[in-house]
Amino acid sequence: MQMTTSDGNLPLVRRLEAVGFRAWPAASVQYDGSWQVRLTGGHPSKRLNCVVALDPSDSRDIAIRLEKAERKFVSYGRPMIVRETPLTPKPMLEFLKSDGWTCFEEVVTMTVDLGGLALPDTLDHLPSHDVGRFVDADLVVNGSDVALKPALAEVVSAIKPPTGLFVIEDPETGPEAVVLCVQDNDLAGIMSLAVVERARRQGLGVEILSAALRWARMRGARTAWLQVETGNVAALSLYAKLGFKEAYRYRYWRKGTQS
Numbered sequence: 001m002q003m004t005t006s007d008g009n010l011p012l013v014r015r016l017e018a019v020g021f022r023a024w025p026a027a028s029v030q031y032d033g034s035w036q037v038r039l040t041g042g043h044p045s046k047r048l049n050c051v052v053a054l055d056p057s058d059s060r061d062i063a064i065r066l067e068k069a070e071r072k073f074v075s076y077g078r079p080m081i082v083r084e085t086p087l088t089p090k091p092m093l094e095f096l097k098s099d100g101w102t103c104f105e106e107v108v109t110m111t112v113d114l115g116g117l118a119l120p121d122t123l124d125h126l127p128s129h130d131v132g133r134f135v136d137a138d139l140v141v142n143g144s145d146v147a148l149k150p151a152l153a154e155v156v157s158a159i160k161p162p163t164g165l166f167v168i169e170d171p172e173t174g175p176e177a178v179v180l181c182v183q184d185n186d187l188a189g190i191m192s193l194a195v196v197e198r199a200r201r202q203g204l205g206v207e208i209l210s211a212a213l214r215w216a217r218m219r220g221a222r223t224a225w226l227q228v229e230t231g232n233v234a235a236l237s238l239y240a241k242l243g244f245k246e247a248y249r250y251r252y253w254r255k256g257t258q259s
Contacts, residue, residue, distance in 0.1 A: 010056075013086050013248050015187075016109055016225055017054065023182040023189040024048065025158045030072070034058040037069050039076045042151030046105070046252055049073070050083040059089035063099075082253040096253050105252045106230045110244040114188070114217045114224055117243060125211040127164030127181070131156050134165035137175035141196045156180065164215045166208050177204040181212035188216030190226035193235075205238060 021029075026038035026048045034055035040048035051069050066082075073080040082096060084103070128134060135153045139146055156163070161184040168177040176196050182189040190212060195204045213224055226244065228235045 009248065010086060014054070016111075016247060017052075017085060017087065019161075019182075019184045019187050019189060019225070020047075020109075020227070022161055022184055023159060023191055025155065025160070027154070027158075032065050032068065033060070035065065035069070037072055039072060039078065040151070040155070041076055043148060043155055044078075045155075046081055046083070048155065049076070049078050050081040050252065052083040052085065053088045053092055056087055056089050059091040062089075062092050062095045066095075079254060083250055084253060085250040086248050099255070101253045101255050103251050103253050106249055107227050107251070108230055108236065108249050109225060109227050109247045110239055111223055111225045111247045112239075112242065112244045114213060114222055117213065117217075117224075119210050119214040119217065125166055125168060125208060127166055127212075127215055129165065131165065134167060134178065134180070137167045137169070138178045138180075138192055138194070140175045141178050141194045142192075143197075161185075162219065164212055166212050166215075168204055168208050173198070177208045179208050179212045181216050183216045183219050183221050186220065186222040188213065188221035188224040190224060193226070206242070209242070 021036075021038075024045070024047050027040040027042070028038070030037045035051060035053045035058065037051050038048060043049075051066070066080075070080045082092075082101065084093060131153055135149055135156060138144070138152065139149060144152075156165070159182055161182050164181040164183070166179045166181065167175055169175050177194065179193040180191040182191060190209065193205065193209060195208075216224060224244075225247070226239065228239065230236075230249070
């Protein structure tokens, strides 16, 4: 499926891409023209380990530049991934298809006007600034490998815009929900929203998301954005009910057949 985004929407895409990079910073970012080569040795997140082009007209020497980028990925012990956005040059996509690359994941970027959002009058959950506590909770809620703790803590600590770390915990059973909200001037990014499996379908997702959005709105954010995989039907439905609408999509490509 070919993604379509009107040229009139490209300024919004560029802005959301820029704040997205600041909200989830890679350890190493190198530029080849307008292409970003993003790498993070300790964390496997695709957003932290990918090549992403930021100018639809920058399509010179595609094969040579991808080969050069691949050497960097090899040095990090990572398989090379290309992230396609509406800013990706069409010749680059044509090259990927002809060179045996496969699209293996599609993500929807959604936005909502915070001014028109009905949110609780009070903050039921206050943000923490304890990175260690948040990272521990995030790993538990997502069922992630605890070995990722140092790398995840490094990523969260490297976020430069004001950040709210929200955790809902049960005194007996531990962390139940987490969300990270990055307030970048008038934009608020919702990252890492998750509810532990045993506590799902109890409204905790809406509860913690509402707290994060209200916190961001109180600090001056006017628009919230988030990213969700197209296969996550439950999350897409939740966000749509809250008023989030699709802004654009991006996709990941890798060399070879889909596993």
